[in-house]
Amino acid sequence: MMPAITKPVKVLRDLIACNSVSANDEGQQAARQKIVKILEDDIGAKVTLLQTSGKPIIFATVPGERQDALLFYGHYDVMNPGDLTKWHSDPFKLEKRDGRFYGRGAGDNKGQLVAMLTGISQFLATKPKLPYTIQFLIEGEEEQGSVNLPIAVREQKDKLLRHVKKVFVTDGSMNANGAHVLRLGNRGLFGLRLTAKTATHANHSGNAGNVIANPVNLLHEVLEKLYDFTNHRVLIPGFYDGIEPPTAQEMAWIDALPFDAVKVADVFGSQLTTTNKQSYYKKLMFEPTFNINGMAAGNTGKDVKTIIPSSAFVSIDMRLVGGQNIETIKAGAEKLLAPYLTAGTLNYAVTGAIPPTVVHPSERDLFAFKAASDEAHMPLLIEPRMPGTDPNYVWTDILGVPVFTVPLANFDQNNHAPNENITEDTFTSSIRFMEKLIMAYEKRGS
Numbered sequence: 001m002m003p004a005i006t007k008p009v010k011v012l013r014d015l016i017a018c019n020s021v022s023a024n025d026e027g028q029q030a031a032r033q034k035i036v037k038i039l040e041d042d043i044g045a046k047v048t049l050l051q052t053s054g055k056p057i058i059f060a061t062v063p064g065e066r067q068d069a070l071l072f073y074g075h076y077d078v079m080n081p082g083d084l085t086k087w088h089s090d091p092f093k094l095e096k097r098d099g100r101f102y103g104r105g106a107g108d109n110k111g112q113l114v115a116m117l118t119g120i121s122q123f124l125a126t127k128p129k130l131p132y133t134i135q136f137l138i139e140g141e142e143e144q145g146s147v148n149l150p151i152a153v154r155e156q157k158d159k160l161l162r163h164v165k166k167v168f169v170t171d172g173s174m175n176a177n178g179a180h181v182l183r184l185g186n187r188g189l190f191g192l193r194l195t196a197k198t199a200t201h202a203n204h205s206g207n208a209g210n211v212i213a214n215p216v217n218l219l220h221e222v223l224e225k226l227y228d229f230t231n232h233r234v235l236i237p238g239f240y241d242g243i244e245p246p247t248a249q250e251m252a253w254i255d256a257l258p259f260d261a262v263k264v265a266d267v268f269g270s271q272l273t274t275t276n277k278q279s280y281y282k283k284l285m286f287e288p289t290f291n292i293n294g295m296a297a298g299n300t301g302k303d304v305k306t307i308i309p310s311s312a313f314v315s316i317d318m319r320l321v322g323g324q325n326i327e328t329i330k331a332g333a334e335k336l337l338a339p340y341l342t343a344g345t346l347n348y349a350v351t352g353a354i355p356p357t358v359v360h361p362s363e364r365d366l367f368a369f370k371a372a373s374d375e376a377h378m379p380l381l382i383e384p385r386m387p388g389t390d391p392n393y394v395w396t397d398i399l400g401v402p403v404f405t406v407p408l409a410n411f412d413q414n415n416h417a418p419n420e421n422i423t424e425d426t427f428t429s430s431i432r433f434m435e436k437l438i439m440a441y442e443k444r445g446s
Contacts, residue, residue: 242323
């Protein structure tokens, strides 16, 4: 039996002190060293550092009687703290105030990582022999898009990862009402940046109006080829291929989710397009989007400037669901854009390409999560899809195993913002939940 992590707050304090933003190699190395020591000394794992073209990935294994493995994912890098004057305390010094632990990474992802490692260590401390293998993969580039994660998973698929049967991602936020959440899959992302260029320089609208093209008008024309703004439908060939409606079970999970239309609208600072609970969640989880997130051209000041801009751009992101295929969508978009691309008046760049993830849990998996929440005496909600985008496709599409996202931080954690935090209650309950989850899989088998 291994000695468990007995002082998780101290472990968190030590990790927070490591300034492991992407640009700080010294801080990242310090964080890796501390995590490796925890894995070796408190969990009894065999640790390997996987070198990438970027930051090393920590991989660890606790062998069991069977080689079948449960893999737990997290990350040790943190977002830049930004404007330090907006922090109420040093972002790299853990401080407790009013029942919360504050510091950069307290919620995303060091607090969750320590909770996960502590819960598992406490379980292992009571078990002389583990019936199945536990593995960990902790990367250092999540805040920069996990660019090397797919490469590493492909390289290790038939090596270190060959026995993985399920993956658990401890990242994200719990429900706003304080309940723990099990997320099954997520929306994907396809992004485009279109740039129209019709002249080498801006021109006077009196001198050149009607005799040269306006790039803004050209972009409007292009956008109407891609999207029907009247009927709110994407016109890209093949865009809607592979979309499936939610199942009866998924709708039952939606019905169990909390929903307060007034409160949600207040959070968004905007009216909702629907105040019906089922419609709201179906739109967020099972329908794709076409979103213009930025556009600019010419005079952006408050004065009058009578020019015809030489160029204009628009940035678009499309959230994808179900079986939508990025290559099909990309080919369809290129077909619509071909006349403009050939004429040389339009350029485009792909700014995001992350496939959606779909997970259908087994009855055994659902039982394990339900048993863990019951044993830990805490509610658990199931979200059939996460509306946002994570690179979870690396587990389903590359490794070929189901992935379960289990956030271990409070909804108001302020991740990526000043005064990031994790509440003491959340930290404690997450440790307990992870211990009970491992115990549930031990009882039911992996």
